[in-house]
Amino acid sequence: xxxxxxxxxxxxxxxxxxxxxxxxxxxxxxxxxxxxxxxxxxxxxxxxxxxxxxxxxxxxxxxxxxxxxxxxxxxxxxxxxxxxxxxxxxxxxxxxxxxxxxxxxxxxxxxx
Amino acid sequence: xxxxxxxxxxxxxxxxxxxxxxxxxxxxxxxxxxxxxxxxxxxxxxxxxxxxxxxxxxxxxxxxxxxxxxxxxxxxxxxxxxxxxxxxxxxxxxxxxxxxxxxxxxxxxxxxxx
Numbered sequence: 001x002x003x004x005x006x007x008x009x010x011x012x013x014x015x016x017x018x019x020x021x022x023x024x025x026x027x028x029x030x031x032x033x034x035x036x037x038x039x040x041x042x043x044x045x046x047x048x049x050x051x052x053x054x055x056x057x058x059x060x061x062x063x064x065x066x067x068x069x070x071x072x073x074x075x076x077x078x079x080x081x082x083x084x085x086x087x088x089x090x091x092x093x094x095x096x097x098x099x100x101x102x103x104x105x106x107x108x109x110x111x112x
Numbered sequence: 113x114x115x116x117x118x119x120x121x122x123x124x125x126x127x128x129x130x131x132x133x134x135x136x137x138x139x140x141x142x143x144x145x146x147x148x149x150x151x152x153x154x155x156x157x158x159x160x161x162x163x164x165x166x167x168x169x170x171x172x173x174x175x176x177x178x179x180x181x182x183x184x185x186x187x188x189x190x191x192x193x194x195x196x197x198x199x200x201x202x203x204x205x206x207x208x209x210x211x212x213x214x215x216x217x218x219x220x221x222x223x224x225x226x
Contacts, residue, residue, distance in 0.1 A: 004155075042116075042216040043156075043201075090155050098143055098205050101214070103155030 003027050006091050006104035013081055014112050021076045021107045023091030031097060032074040035090040036060060037106075043090065049074055081111045114139040116204050118217035126225055129192055133220045135185040135202030143207035147176050147187045150199045150219065159187070159200075192224045 004025040013019055025032070030051040035043040035058075045058030049068040063085070064078050074093075078085055088108050092101040116137045125131050137145070144163045148156035160169045160176040162185070169176050173190045189196055199219040206213040 006155075040121075040218060040221075042218045044216075045214070092155070098207075100146065100158045100161060103157070105155050106153070108153070 004091065004093055004102050004104040006089075006107050008107060009105060010108050010110075012110045012112065015080075015082055017081050017111075019078050019081055019109070021089055021091075021109070023074045023076070023104055024072050025074075025093045025102070025104075026072060027093060027095070027102065028071065029093035029095050029102075030071065031094045031101075032068065033092045033094075033101065034058070034064075034066060034074070034076050035092065036062065037088045037090055039088075047076065081109075083111045085109060086111050114204075114206060114213075114215050116202055116215045116217040118200075118202050118220050120220060121218070122221040122223070124223045124225060125192055127192060127194060130188065130190050131192060131222065133187045133189075133200050133202075133222070135187070135217055137183050137185070137202070137204045137215070139183075139204040139206055139215050141207040142180060142183075143205035145176075145178055145185050145205070146203045147174070147185075148201040148203060150201055152198070156201055189222075192222075194224050194226060197222060197224045 007022045032049045034047040037043045044060035046062040047066040090106045091104040094101045119134045146161045147159045150156040162178045175188045178185045201219040202217040204215045
């Protein structure tokens, strides 16, 4: 089992609320990633980081933002949640680019 | 366009039976191919990883094959168990990008019945 954690596991909130999804890993990995996954669909990369103070947008446009102040921590923030943000958000990390990514359990977000 | 296609979309088998899942890809230049298992409500877990020169790789009851010429891979599950019920995702890495761009298939949803 990978040492990568996500909280909360489930979140139901109203439109317009600000939320932060937490992701932390204890493997010392420099590379971290956020993916969005809808039921029956492929994972889409929305943010990634190569290390502290490094963040980049992924392939899928997202209104969320991320920060990487510490190696082990990679939170994702939505300033104003909307129903279109309803999805599963998966955090992952890897030691090096193109090496195996280890995934957290995911956060299932429902915006009403 | 780099794509990963998996078939079948879903599969139901009886416990103890074998099954084979397929993955076709157009990703180029190819770096490696991984099969992940994703249990419901969990994150994906890596089962196997194969590079260009590898044809077969096993992990317990899971055996993956790769034909880099035809850009096809398969995942064979032997003597299925109820715990094998999950989504199996094929992931191909692009050697051409510094990010190590990954292309994900939509997965095959496997259900094993007793």
